[in-house]
Amino acid sequence: MGSITVSSLGKAYKQYPTRWSRLLEWMDPRSRAHHKLHWVLQGLNFAVNAGEAVGIIGINGAGKSTLLKMIVGTTLPTTGSVQMNGRVAALLELGMGFHPDFTGRQNAIMAGQLLGMSVEEVNAHMPEIEAFAEIGEYIDQPVRVYSSGMQVRLAFSVATAVRPDILIVDEALSVGDTYFQHKSFDRIREFRKQGTTLLIVSHDKQAIQSICDRAILLSAGKLLMEGEPEAVMDYYNAMLADHQGQQVRQDVLENGKVQTISGTGEAVVSEVALLDEAGGSIETVDVGQPVTLRIQVKTxxxxxxxxLGYGIKDRLGQVIYGTNTELKGQVLTDVPAGANVTFHVAFPANLGPGHYSIQTALVSTDTHLVNNYEWRDLALVFTVINANKPNFAGVAWIDPEIRIEML
Structure with a gap:
């Protein structure tokens, strides 16, 4: 079983004011520094336990890729240390380690050796590697003629030919086509079931929330937040909005969930309720039951x-449906201060049994990145049960009519 321990990890690069400063530093008999240190990462401490899946998120430049490079050993840290136990497979930069003039097969053998396999072991697994990569006759063509997606296919197939104790994946999978992404994540999920420890960097909210046990948010080279994927992704989503006059806060609800609320406060949601056809407030809904979401807003x-925008999220925090009054052509203009506005959103609860939540957004357009008056996650939580419908799988009730012909 694999584990990762990161202790006081930091990475800094030397910055010289002129092109001659480096030479002066080398020649200075007093050994005086002629540079300044630019810290990319500083003071990181966290652990990934055996069999755990942890996602790392953050805006571009937050230090995610540098962190992974230090963990796998391709970049040396300036401070701190990384301790890993178990066999490691890593998929970082696209085609890293591939020689463009060698064939895919030759590169697969070399990459397998870098992962600790012998030539005989790689050759034994080559049929599986070819089958999973699905690049056909290109396996014996030079890698320089490969597309970026083909390089990802081969690199991932080699890295996962033998289940590792620790699997580390950077954004490289985002380059591949949708079919291969699904195929890759299916393999990752299968490895997880078998006990593989996973460390993944991705901007894909669904991937982080569906696979990971925890998430780590990096900002400006420091660990800003660590916790359940949904709470961390909600906070990250709030960070992406315009920060002028904006506040972000997180509250722990009675059910233990962490609610994220962000915005300027120029308009706020004062009450959210789910109503049945008689107008009564409910917390449990039957599959397909007509309901009304009542949202009261104060300016x-x-x-x-x-x-007004809203989204319905499943138990993993993934939005399964969302819309807003901009898309519906019902924008309110010139709303005065002190106004109380009530929105009635009626829809059939065509949802599968399970726990769901409502997120709300008060904005000026169809996105919260322009004017985010208020974004509220976990504004309301409700449960869907199946009282009288045939059993079905999934999060959506899409009852079909099946016609059968026999000739």
């Missing part, structure tokens, strides 16, 4: 343009 300043 604290005059709002030139007010848009």
């Amino acid at each position: 604290n300043t005059s709002i030139p343009r007010l848009v």
Whole structure:
């Protein structure tokens, strides 16, 4: 079983004011520094336990790829240390280690040796590697003629030919086509069931929330937040909005979930309720039952343009449906300060049995990246049960009519 322990990890690069400063530093008999240190990462401490899946997120430049390179040993840390136990397979930069003039088969053999396999072991697994990569006759063509997606296919197939104790994956999988991404994540999930420890960097919210046990948010080279994937992704989503006058806070609810609320506060949601056809407030809904989501909004300043958005999230925090009044052509304009506006959103609860939550957004357009008055996750939680429908799988009730012909 594999584990990773990161202790006081930091990485800094030397910055010289002129091109001659480096030479002066080498020649200075007083050994005086002629550079400044630019810290890319600093003071990171976390552990990934055996069999655990941890996702690393953050905006570009936060230090995610540098962290992974230090963990796998391709970049040396300036401070701190990384301790790993178990066999490691890593898929970092696209085609890293592939020689463009060698064939895919030759590169697969070399990559397998770098992972600790013998030539005989790689050759024994080559039929499986070819089958999973699905690049056909290109396996015996030079890698320089490969597309980026083909390089990903071969690199991932080699790295996962033998189940590793630790699997580390950077954004490389995002280059591949949708079919191979699904295929790759199916293999990752299977490895997880068998006990593989996973460390993954991705901007894919669904991937992080569906695979990972925990998530780590990096910002400006430091660990900003660590916790359940849904809470960390909600906070990350709030960070992406315009920060002018915006506040972000997180509250722990009675059920232990962490609610993220962000925005300027110029307009706020004062109440959210789910109602049945008689207008009564409910927390449990039958599959397909007609319901109304009532959202009451208060404006604290005059709002030139007010848009309400909402999303229904499953138990993993993934949005299974969302829309807003901009898309529906029902934007409110010139809303005065102190106004109380009630939105009635009626829809059939065509959802599968399970636990769901509502997120709300008060914005000026169809996105919260322009004017984020308020974004509220876990605004309401409800449960769907199946009282009288035939059993079915999934999060959506899409009841078909099946016609059968026999000739």
